[in-house]
Amino acid sequence: MSGILAQDIKFLQGVGPRKSVILNQELKVFTIGDLIYYFPYKYVDRTKFYTIREINSSLPYIQVKGKITGMELVGTGRNQRLVAYLTDGTGLLELIWFQGIKFAKQTLKTTVEYIVFGKPSEFNGQFSIVHPEMDEKPAETSKADGYIQAFYNTSEKLKSNFLHSKVILKLQYAALQLAKGNIFETMPAWLVKKLGLLGLEPALINIHFPANPQILRKAEYRLKFEELFYIQLKLLHLKEDRNKKFRGHVFSVVGDYFNEFFYHHLPFELTSAQKRVVKEIRKNMGSGRQMNRLLQGDVGSGKTMVALMSMLIALDNGFQSCIMAPTEILANQHYVSIQKFLGDMPVNVKLLTGSTKKSERAVIHEASLNGQLHILIGTHALLEDIVQFKSLGIVVIDEQHRFGVTQRAKMWRKNFIPPHVLVMTATPIPRTLAMTVYGDLDVSVIDELPPGRKPIKTMHYFENKRALLYEFIRKEIAIGRQIYIVFPLITESEKLDFKNLEAGYEQIKKLFPSPDYEIGMVHGKMKPAAKEAEMLRFKRGETNILVATTVIEVGVDVPNASVMIIESAERFGLSQLHQLRGRVGRGAEQSFCILMSSFKLGVDSRKRLETMVNTNDGFEIAEADMRLRGPGDIEGTQQSGIAFDLKISNLAKDGQILQYARDIAETIIAEDPMLEQPQNDILKKQLIALKKNHLNWASIS
Numbered sequence: 211m212s213g214i215l216a217q218d219i220k221f222l223q224g225v226g227p228r229k230s231v232i233l234n235q236e237l238k239v240f241t242i243g244d245l246i247y248y249f250p251y252k253y254v255d256r257t258k259f260y261t262i263r264e265i266n267s268s269l270p271y272i273q274v275k276g277k278i279t280g281m282e283l284v285g286t287g288r289n290q291r292l293v294a295y296l297t298d299g300t301g302l303l304e305l306i307w308f309q310g311i312k313f314a315k316q317t318l319k320t321t322v323e324y325i326v327f328g329k330p331s332e333f334n335g336q337f338s339i340v341h342p343e344m345d346e347k348p349a350e351t352s353k354a355d356g357y358i359q360a361f362y363n364t365s366e367k368l369k370s371n372f373l374h375s376k377v378i379l380k381l382q383y384a385a386l387q388l389a390k391g392n393i394f395e396t397m398p399a400w401l402v403k404k405l406g407l408l409g410l411e412p413a414l415i416n417i418h419f420p421a422n423p424q425i426l427r428k429a430e431y432r433l434k435f436e437e438l439f440y441i442q443l444k445l446l447h448l449k450e451d452r453n454k455k456f457r458g459h460v461f462s463v464v465g466d467y468f469n470e471f472f473y474h475h476l477p478f479e480l481t482s483a484q485k486r487v488v489k490e491i492r493k494n495m496g497s498g499r500q501m502n503r504l505l506q507g508d509v510g511s512g513k514t515m516v517a518l519m520s521m522l523i524a525l526d527n528g529f530q531s532c533i534m535a536p537t538e539i540l541a542n543q544h545y546v547s548i549q550k551f552l553g554d555m556p557v558n559v560k561l562l563t564g565s566t567k568k569s570e571r572a573v574i575h576e577a578s579l580n581g582q583l584h585i586l587i588g589t590h591a592l593l594e595d596i597v598q599f600k601s602l603g604i605v606v607i608d609e610q611h612r613f614g615v616t617q618r619a620k621m622w623r624k625n626f627i628p629p630h631v632l633v634m635t636a637t638p639i640p641r642t643l644a645m646t647v648y649g650d651l652d653v654s655v656i657d658e659l660p661p662g663r664k665p666i667k668t669m670h671y672f673e674n675k676r677a678l679l680y681e682f683i684r685k686e687i688a689i690g691r692q693i694y695i696v697f698p699l700i701t702e703s704e705k706l707d708f709k710n711l712e713a714g715y716e717q718i719k720k721l722f723p724s725p726d727y728e729i730g731m732v733h734g735k736m737k738p739a740a741k742e743a744e745m746l747r748f749k750r751g752e753t754n755i756l757v758a759t760t761v762i763e764v765g766v767d768v769p770n771a772s773v774m775i776i777e778s779a780e781r782f783g784l785s786q787l788h789q790l791r792g793r794v795g796r797g798a799e800q801s802f803c804i805l806m807s808s809f810k811l812g813v814d815s816r817k818r819l820e821t822m823v824n825t826n827d828g829f830e831i832a833e834a835d836m837r838l839r840g841p842g843d844i845e846g847t848q849q850s851g852i853a854f855d856l857k858i859s860n861l862a863k864d865g866q867i868l869q870y871a872r873d874i875a876e877t878i879i880a881e882d883p884m885l886e887q888p889q890n891d892i893l894k895k896q897l898i899a900l901k902k903n904h905l906n907w908a909s910i911s
């Protein structure tokens with residue numbers, strides 16, 4: 211931003227040094243431009259006036275014109291309030307103040323006509339408004355006939371410094387007066403024309419002071435489009451740039467390893483989704499571009515097999531590969547299943563974790579460096595500098611959201627030419643979010659489960675069905691199944707009446723006593739080794755019931771466990787519930803997920819539990835989750851290293867605009883990859899400006 215927009219906010223009329231500090235701190239508003247880009251969160255149509263007689267309690271807000279006929283103080287102490295009586299000739303409306311009584315008493319006049327605005331409530335047939343907004347008619351920033359009023363989010367601190375929504379509106383007015391004529395278009399003229407967008411200046415004016423609802427919609431569209439468009443352009447540009455810089459290994463052949471495996475070792479037929487994804491990966495790795503691909507697939511969709519086949523392609527081309535998993539159990543699991551899949555094939559696979567013996571380590575390091583080792587599977591231990599390869603062709607990262615940006619970047623540098631990278635996640639994220647958070651990656655999706663899986667049956671029980679629940683557990687154990695019981699908390703918290711783990715554990719032990727039953731427990735406060743040991747006991751079938759916190763969330767595979775019970779299920783987020791449910795349904799047996807909750811449920815909790823009962827589809831759940839919580843809270847995005855600060859768009863609601871913005875950005879990049887054509891000059895400048903601004907789009911692959 212330059213010129214007037216770059217001017218310090220403290221020089222704006224009505225701000226000054228004190229308020230400017232508050233605006234800096236609370237809203238990150240430092241300049242006039244920052245203020246103008248602080249957008250309203252809602253609008254109230256104040257073009258309509260009601261008569262007092264028309265008021266009814268179903269109206270969320272009303273606006274009336276009238277005169278005050280009298281005032282009185284009512285009640286004492288904390289209950290004291292000022293009541294003013296307003297009339298417009300059709301009836302009487304009470305205006306009530308609990309705070310600022312003195313100020314209201316001094317400033318309210320009985321001689322002028324007021325425009326009064328607020329939320330009506332009714333008591334004994336009498337309507338009143340608590341803390342109404344009062345304007346002498348005509349109001350300062352309004353036209354006398356009313357207007358569409360913008361509302362701004364404020365904080366306690368802002369309010370206590372007299373920066374409430376209405377004052378911010380006034381500041382916007384002053385800022386726009388100054389800026390008018392100095393706001394320069396930030397989108398190329400040809401694009402504005404082609405898409406029929408509102409110009410920047412009218413968009414900014416109307417977003418704060420809408421002349422009418424139609425132009426407000428156009429202003430919103432223009433600003434949302436621009437915001438999403440530049441993010442997409444940036445990501446696609448980044449991808450293009452990377453493609454140019456990093457050549458990537460060309461895996462041109464599919465040879466003996468792959469074919470031998472495919473024709474003689476594959477233990478099952480691949481699902482068509484797996485086939486499609488293997489093809490996508492093969493094409494990508496054969497193209498001469500370095501692959502940066504996100505593989506999304508619901509729990510149990512068979513991502514490991516896809517990873518293995520990708521690694522065999524690397525091997526066919528003379529390259530090594532590795533898989534990194536977030537926990538020892540998972541790394542171990544991969545090791546065991548990959549060994550089993552490969553059978554007697556001459557592929558050298560090794561496991562490297564924190565508990566690998568020192569002597570063994572040395573052997574692995576050596577084999578990795580001299581190229582005898584083909585596939586290395588491990589945990590964070592792979593990140594250590596001492597782990598070096600002769601020629602690393604592909605890195606697979608499982609449950610990628612458990613790893614940070616720097617850890618992933620480290621794997622890039624394990625080879626002179628960066629290896630292909632395949633990151634896998636079982637936490638589906640909504641498409642709009644994937645496009646934004648992972649917009650510079652290629653995305654593959656396994657949207658199909660292997661055949662023959664029985665969908666997990668999910669039930670929601672209230673407390674009154676607890677006896678039934680225990681009966682059910684007994685029956686399942688009797689036919690040889692194992693049970694998870696998950697609790698939200700680890701220690702007793704006086705204030706919260708949620709079931710807690712330890713109490714739950716004691717109770718389960720009492721109800722299911724040794725030696726008929728064996729109960730295990732894992733939680734986050736245990737030492738990793740103890741936790742792993744307890745998990746292993748369960749995996750080996752030595753315990754019937756595993757009482758746990760969410761530490762069992764990620765990827766653990768115990769096919770014989772067929773019942774997942776989640777206590778105080780209302781306390782969990784949707785994606786967490788879905789992840790937990792994914793721990794069962796891995797074997798051939800019918801599996802169950804039982805969500806226990808108290809009777810008292812908020813609207814959102816009820817929706818979450820309903821969603822769980824109604825669908826097993828991770829993507830559907832992710833969409834619902836985003837609608838309920840907003841995109842900022844979706845698991846797998848906070849860790850992405852991308853500062854998320856959309857000023858006007860909402861990924862849960864603006865999916866269509868986003869898709870359109872991405873399509874347009876793709877067309878532009880396809881025609882002018884480095885944005886060198888003169889008509890795209892402005893695009894390039896904006897991207898540079900975005901980089902300088904606080905947006906931190908670190909490479910996340």
Ligand code: ADP
Nearest residue numbers: 478479480481508509510511512513514515660
């Ligand atoms: P995830 O995608 O959750 O990592 P896994 O790779 O662990 O899933 O696969 C889950 C289970 O399904 C494994 O036991 C695996 O062997 C099996 N599996 C994978 N693909 C198929 C398939 N096409 N047909 C049958 N079983 C499969």
Ligand code: MG
Nearest residue numbers: 513514608765
């Ligand atoms: Mg997995």
